[in-house]
Amino acid sequence: xxxxxxxxxxxxxxxxxxxxxxxxxxxxxxxxxxxxxxxxxxxxxxxxxxxxxxxxxxxxxxxxxxxxxxxxxxxxxxxxxxxxxxxxxxxxxxxxxxxxxxxxxxxxxxxxxxxxxxxxxxxxxxxxxxxxxxxxxxxxxxxxxxxxxxxxxxxxxxxxxxxxxxxxxxxx
Numbered sequence: 001x002x003x004x005x006x007x008x009x010x011x012x013x014x015x016x017x018x019x020x021x022x023x024x025x026x027x028x029x030x031x032x033x034x035x036x037x038x039x040x041x042x043x044x045x046x047x048x049x050x051x052x053x054x055x056x057x058x059x060x061x062x063x064x065x066x067x068x069x070x071x072x073x074x075x076x077x078x079x080x081x082x083x084x085x086x087x088x089x090x091x092x093x094x095x096x097x098x099x100x101x102x103x104x105x106x107x108x109x110x111x112x113x114x115x116x117x118x119x120x121x122x123x124x125x126x127x128x129x130x131x132x133x134x135x136x137x138x139x140x141x142x143x144x145x146x147x148x149x150x151x152x153x154x155x156x157x158x159x160x161x162x163x164x165x166x167x168x169x170x171x172x
Contacts, residue, residue: 007118014051021047025064025121033122039076040067043125047117056089058117060124068133072148073140081128087120 007029009021025043043064050057063082070077087104096107108115134140159167 007121008114008116009049010114011049011051011056012113014049016051016053019049019051021049023047025125029118029122032118038066038068041065041125045121054091058087058089060085060087062124066125066129068129070135070140071132072134073144075135075141075144077133077135079129079133081125083128085124089115
């Protein structure tokens with residue numbers, strides 16, 4: 001079982017230059033953040049770290065499948081995701097995160113010797129999912145769609161007659 005701590009990279013012992021790291025991201029990362037919306041996932045993540053004197057550049061390249069529930073019929077649904085993103089890590093006095101023109105910048109204390117990328121990876125994957133996760137047209141569970149369409153409409157409550165009189169007022 002992979003935990004959030006498994007995405008920690010110790011950079012002090014690395015020489016200046018390019019370094020490659022491969023990770024398999026699965027459901028256990030999302031469980032460590034107590035996310036129950038993602039049922040399962042299998043993501044191949046490749047991180048290229050370019051270490052320079054005062055800056056670390058992480059290039060995240062990922063692809064795989066995320067399994068979630070369909071927002072329409074509640075059946076499991078697979079989403080294929082892929083992409084890449086850069087994270088620039090600078091050294092300073094204290095922790096700070098900022099975004100400048102689509103680039104993520106993180107400032108970590110000078111005393112740090114390693115960086116845990118679990119939360120960044122978690123957010124990176126979540127941001128690849130659409131706001132509304134639904135099956136393509138005609139692929140939803142027909143039984144569930146029929147149930148939704150046959151739900152009785154909510155009966156409106158009777159309005160207090162004093163308020164009913166106010167609805168008759170018309171404004172120009």
